[in-house]
Amino acid sequence: STTTYKRYDVEKYKTPTGSALQCKGWVQEAALRMLLNNLNPDVAERPDDLIVYGGRGKAARNFESLDLIIKALKDLNEDETLLIQSGKPVGILRTHKDAPRVLISNSQLVPKWATWEHFDELEKKGLMMYGQMTAGSWIYIGSQGIVQGTYETYAAAADKHFGGTLKGTLNVTAGLGGMGGAQPLAITMNEGVALIAEVEEWRIDKRLETKYLDIKLTDIDEAIDRALEAKANKEVLSIGVLCNAVHLLQRLVERKIVPDTLTDQTSAHDPLIGYIPHTLTNEQANVLRKENPQQYIDLSYDSMKLHVELMIELQKMGGITFDYGNNIRARAQERGLKNAFDFPGFVPAYIRPLFCEGKGPFRWAALGGDPADIAVTDELIANMFPENKSLQRWLKLAKEKISFQGLPARICWLGQGEREKAGLAFNELVKSGKVKAPIVIGRDHLDTGSVASPNRETEAMLDGSDAVADWPLLNALINTAGGASWVSLHHGGGVGMGYSIHAGMVIVADGSDDAAVRLSRVLRNDPGMGVIRHADAGYDIAKDTSRKFGLDISERLK
Numbered sequence: 001s002t003t004t005y006k007r008y009d010v011e012k013y014k015t016p017t018g019s020a021l022q023c024k025g026w027v028q029e030a031a032l033r034m035l036l037n038n039l040n041p042d043v044a045e046r047p048d049d050l051i052v053y054g055g056r057g058k059a060a061r062n063f064e065s066l067d068l069i070i071k072a073l074k075d076l077n078e079d080e081t082l083l084i085q086s087g088k089p090v091g092i093l094r095t096h097k098d099a100p101r102v103l104i105s106n107s108q109l110v111p112k113w114a115t116w117e118h119f120d121e122l123e124k125k126g127l128m129m130y131g132q133m134t135a136g137s138w139i140y141i142g143s144q145g146i147v148q149g150t151y152e153t154y155a156a157a158a159d160k161h162f163g164g165t166l167k168g169t170l171n172v173t174a175g176l177g178g179m180g181g182a183q184p185l186a187i188t189m190n191e192g193v194a195l196i197a198e199v200e201e202w203r204i205d206k207r208l209e210t211k212y213l214d215i216k217l218t219d220i221d222e223a224i225d226r227a228l229e230a231k232a233n234k235e236v237l238s239i240g241v242l243c244n245a246v247h248l249l250q251r252l253v254e255r256k257i258v259p260d261t262l263t264d265q266t267s268a269h270d271p272l273i274g275y276i277p278h279t280l281t282n283e284q285a286n287v288l289r290k291e292n293p294q295q296y297i298d299l300s301y302d303s304m305k306l307h308v309e310l311m312i313e314l315q316k317m318g319g320i321t322f323d324y325g326n327n328i329r330a331r332a333q334e335r336g337l338k339n340a341f342d343f344p345g346f347v348p349a350y351i352r353p354l355f356c357e358g359k360g361p362f363r364w365a366a367l368g369g370d371p372a373d374i375a376v377t378d379e380l381i382a383n384m385f386p387e388n389k390s391l392q393r394w395l396k397l398a399k400e401k402i403s404f405q406g407l408p409a410r411i412c413w414l415g416q417g418e419r420e421k422a423g424l425a426f427n428e429l430v431k432s433g434k435v436k437a438p439i440v441i442g443r444d445h446l447d448t449g450s451v452a453s454p455n456r457e458t459e460a461m462l463d464g465s466d467a468v469a470d471w472p473l474l475n476a477l478i479n480t481a482g483g484a485s486w487v488s489l490h491h492g493g494g495v496g497m498g499y500s501i502h503a504g505m506v507i508v509a510d511g512s513d514d515a516a517v518r519l520s521r522v523l524r525n526d527p528g529m530g531v532i533r534h535a536d537a538g539y540d541i542a543k544d545t546s547r548k549f550g551l552d553i554s555e556r557l558k
């Protein structure tokens, strides 16, 4: 590709660890470490292309930009802010100590031009990059981040449909990529059987290595039979089957086997890079993608339409079917499938009630690189929220089953009030020396108040405000004003160009008093935006949360 001219160098881009600084302050140091951590080969899907996850979600535009960002972060003073425009550093401007050290804008296009076609043109000219969500905002922590979100979704599905556990259920899906690779573990953590189609063998092998997946099979019928046997025996098992998702679903329909749950996590948001049509072998796909991208996209669309038709057919046969945020329904609709939205997205189906309480994917990493620091934070969180049963179960299972990738990190869903409490407590741990180095706190953009994405996070809002994108913009602005360490505003994450606008924030707990003030502001305001957004849309849980935490403007102005 014209946008890269070097390859990833393991020594040169190694994440610094320990407590010695390479930058002029811990906030800049945190940005440097998290950027390099995003690209660590144990974390990133394709470091040679600077791709972290999610099809082509990158951390920097090209290696030249990466080198410049590293240099800039090392040079950056405590009253300056580095500006990143789609993965390229473009300026260092004067701000102040409490301002973000880095402000990032990725993949933004004026709405009328916001298509993959136009984006591809710009990317080819080296003018833009795709930031996905946490790739371009330097707070991806490997598959753990998404294991937690997926665990929450399947736990909510288990509560809603199967009495609180997936034991004895068959859960079918596809895609074992950067995020989809979390599905088998999330399903087995909820005690179910997972049957997952994946076309690329190395992806299956990668998930086997990290123990996210139990077994690999290459014959579709054998895989189905093994899954049915496990279901009947109430075994907890995940199976990766080497095949195209369409072929697995066709066989299920032919054999009249109805999954208990059915979804998909192929990268359908990106028809050229992320989705492999069932009519091509992998080798053919790799050639055609380069030689005739338009024909590739055409075949991709045909395949996705059939894929969704098969999902609807299995739904009609009784399978609980949901879209898992890859925009496959919209692709099928664009190809003329009128009833593509017959099955719901996972947010309205399972996640929105959590968003109404300001709950979302709170995560943190130990900047010193010592796993013992995360053990200290795990214990603190477990003691802090003893009444939260699913959090307790998650922490226990995460410790057992999740191997760290890159800097040791943890994630758990915390709500309004809880995030501020946790952040301040982490700062105290740093101050008192109970952890050896500062802790960096962040979140996914898939959160309560930070995203407008009508086919995913804001699908089917109560008041029809699905496409209103003022909210993520306000979110980035308030986090900037509150003094987050770095703030990012992206377009197209998760669901592709034209379909979403979303914001990220990261904040460092370095043990200082200044940090405590910033943490308190940012970790109150950030989920608070989500509570306000959902209260404004009319959700009662959000209205109650808003009153409880003093976020309700009408009460304030009474």
Ligand code: NAD
Residues within 6 Å of the ligand: 045, 053, 054, 055, 056, 146, 149, 174, 175, 176, 177, 178, 179, 180, 181, 197, 198, 199, 200, 203, 243, 244, 245, 246, 264, 265, 266, 267, 268, 269, 270, 274, 275, 276, 277, 278, 324, 325, 326, 327, 446, 456, 493, 494, 495
């Ligand atoms: P990725 O590009 O790393 O992985 C996609 C995987 O799908 C690859 O392993 C690829 O080989 C496989 N694949 C492609 N076409 C296939 C086909 N037809 N049959 C079988 N396998 C196929 O992407 P990722 O980070 O794993 O994310 C996957 C998708 O899920 C993205 O669209 C992402 O935005 C979405 N996603 C949404 C959420 C969410 O909203 N909760 C969470 C995770 C991922």
